[in-house]
Amino acid sequence: MAEPIRYRVDLTDRLHHLVRVALTVPGDLCDGARVVLPVWTPGSYVVRDYVHHVQWITATDGDGDEVALEPDGRTAWRLPTGTVGPVTVTLELYANQLTVRTNHVDDHHALLIPAATFPYVEDGTDRPHVVHLPPHPAEHRVWSLLPPGPEPDTHVADHRDHLVDSAFEVGDLPAVGFEVAGVPHEFVWAAHGGAPDLQAIAADTTRIADAAIALFGDGLPVTRYTFLTVGWDQGGGGLEHRDGAVLQVPVHSFQDDDLTARFQSLVAHEYLHLWNVKRLVPAALTTPDYEHPTHTPSLWVAEGWTAYYDELLPVRAGVWSLRRHLDTLRDGWQRLQGLPGARLQSLRQASQEAWVKHYVRDENTANAMTDYYGHGALVAWELDLRLRAQQPEGDGLDAVLRALWRAHAGRPEGYTEDDVLAAIAAAGGDDLARLADERVSRPQLPELGEVVGAVGLRWVRDGAPEAPDLGVQVAEDDQGIRLAAVLRDRPAWRGGVTGGDRLVAIDGRTVGRGQLPAVLRAHQPGDTVEVAVTRGPRLLSLPVTLGVPRQGVRLVPVGGPTAAQRTAYQRWTGQTLEEV
Ligand SMILES: [Zn+2]
Structure with a gap:
């Protein structure tokens, strides 16, 4: 049996957003070993250069003497040829970015995304990877998407890719366990406040999970599953892992029906990835x-x-x-x-x-x-x-x-x-x-x-037409209205307005936060208005001819649906057409 790759995680300086990770390179791999920190994490397809957060990195041999560790490319290091091991490579990471793809460690919790945390040994990726992660302080709990190892506070990955696919969360956090198809599931809430109704979340998630199992039809291909959920003021997203997911939602999601619905959709999304992406892989x-x-x-x-x-x-x-x-x-x-x-x-x-x-x-x-x-x-x-x-x-x-x-x-x-x-x-x-x-x-x-x-179903018009079309996406802030996008070939574009301009006035009247729809509604399609914008230091006035307003639509049942339509609808949604 090949010696596993071992890591020890030290959270004693978590107050300062610092994590120390000690990687033991097995003796038989030390000769010229190449150690790599990933630049991205699966599920989020952009180079994030996690190496940016490395504060320092050193290598020591079994006697504690320093071993030279040479940079090899921008996110890897090499031990010298002829190194006799084992060698321990220790690095300190700064972890203060709260997203589902980055590490966030503080006195409240510690979310560790493995790609950002654990450098791998290039020639040892097929070996088991063992993570020793004692909670700090001791009364906090560690949630791992990996199965537990035989020693206390250890978690074992089958290989490097399994480790990369298994996040960790640490804290004194509300959590609820429940079963889906006889398989233990857990939902962990790592946000401050938000007062989630854990029992309701467990019940809704169970029903969504059952619907996912029915979709694929072959039972549940995991033996445990964990949702690690962080919260922030706004925004959100998720990152799928092999046996769980990291979710991020607005903290007040459970006090708002629409945000609760978005949370349920996010749960469904990441859970579906357990099949589509994690096991059915492009x-x-x-x-x-x-x-x-x-x-x-x-x-x-x-x-x-x-x-x-x-x-x-x-x-x-x-x-x-x-x-x-x-x-x-x-x-x-x-x-x-x-x-x-x-x-x-x-x-x-x-x-x-x-x-x-x-x-x-x-x-x-x-x-x-x-x-x-x-x-x-x-x-x-x-x-x-x-x-x-x-x-x-x-x-x-x-x-x-x-x-x-x-x-x-x-x-x-x-x-x-x-x-x-x-x-x-x-x-x-x-x-x-x-x-x-x-x-x-x-x-x-x-x-x-x-x-x-x-x-x-059929489409019908819904409500009165919107305001005459300007063809922009706006982002409002304390300074007023920024044109986050000017849509190609739409009225503002044709008038010479460009993305990033700040809207100041229309026809000589200032337009403040929240006022644009009403200002446009006071006009007719085909009217030419003077749009004043600032572009960097310049103030410009541009004639823009407003376009035809967009008409809202809605999906409604057809009158007198056929038996085939009723059946198809029922097979599609699991509900009857009359319930719409
Ligand atoms: Zn996805």
């Missing part, structure tokens, strides 16, 4: 290169389809109303229709370019790229609707996902784009596979007009 991501970007064309399936089901499962689970679901689909559709970048970048490109575009945003983002989450979800919806139109009694896209799961889950080579298209063809025919290929290989939107009739 080919490129089966062998991640932790020193460089690992590109895949398949995030429209990995994230887009997951995003589609993260809004559908809460309905099937009965924790979302049908109305919320249909309005959320509508919102996504209207958002995509107003996104110029969706007509410039295909979904496959968006996936390939995630590393340089999705996570790197500026005032041109809306014009330059589409969103493989929201756009991918709507392509999934179109495919689902077309499949249900063909076979109202069938399982729609569920059957495609299940077929992919059965054919490719756990396989070392993962799945390819061809595998996905073949599964679509098997469920819905070659024409549907061709349509799917076109939807993701070209910068085009799905067609979601008539096709909603497959499940007994």
Whole structure:
């Protein structure tokens, strides 16, 4: 048996956001050993250069004498050739960035993201990795996504990738345990305040998890699962791991119905990743290169389809109303229709370019790229609707996902784009596979007009038209209105306004925070207004001809649905059409 790679984590200086990690390189690996700290973490496709947070790094031999440790590239080090081990490499990390992909350590809690924390030994990645993490102070508890080891306070990964896939949380934190399909689950709340109703969270999560198990159909492929949840003032997100997930939500999520619904959708999303991504893996991501970007064309399936089901499962689970679901689909559709970048970048490109575009945003983002989450979800919806139109009694896209799961889950080579298209063809025919290929290989939107009739729905106008169109996205702050984006070929763009300009006045009257919609509503489409903006130090006045207002829409049941439509709707949502 090869000696495992061992780590010891020291949290005694957590008050100052400092973590010390001691890595013991086994004797047989020490000769010229290369030690690497990843630059990114799976699930978040951008180079984060975690090495930025290394305060110092040293190496010592068994006698405590220092061993030279030479930098080798920007995120790796080498022991000298001929080094006799074992050698302990110790580093100190600064950990004060609270996101699901970065370390955050303070007196309250310690969230450790393994990619940002544990340097690996390049020639020892297949060996077990043992983490010794004693809580500090002693009365705090450690939650690990890894199984416990035989010694106290240890946690054992099968190999390097398993360790990278298993976050840690430490603290004196509220938590609730529950079972799903006989498998122990735990939800840990690491935010300050928020007063989450842990029993309600356990109950809702159980129902969502049951809906996910029913979707894939082969039981639950884990023996334990843990949600580590941090909170902040606003914003959120999640990061999937092999046997759990890290979630971030606004702290007051449970005092607000819409935020609670978003939390439920986030739970569904990360839980679905337990199948889609973690075990049904795009080919490129089966062998991640932790020193460089690992590109895949398949995030429209990995994230887009997951995003589609993260809004559908809460309905099937009965924790979302049908109305919320249909309005959320509508919102996504209207958002995509107003996104110029969706007509410039295909979904496959968006996936390939995630590393340089999705996570790197500026005032041109809306014009330059589409969103493989929201756009991918709507392509999934179109495919689902077309499949249900063909076979109202069938399982729609569920059957495609299940077929992919059965054919490719756990396989070392993962799945390819061809595998996905073949599964679509098997469920819905070659024409549907061709349509799917076109939807993701070209910068085009799905067609979601008539096709909603497959499940007994139709689009209707909703409310009065909005204000005349200016074609901007605004970000309001204490100074007023910043144009976060000026949408390509829309009125402000044509008038010469550019992203990043600050809006000062329209027709000589200042426009303050919250006032823009009312100012626009006082005009008619076709009116030309003088838009005053500041651009850096300059003050500009630009004539802009306002466009036709956008008309809101809503999904409603058709009058007198056919039996096929009722059936298809029921198979789709698990609810009846009359309940909408
Ligand atoms: Zn995701």
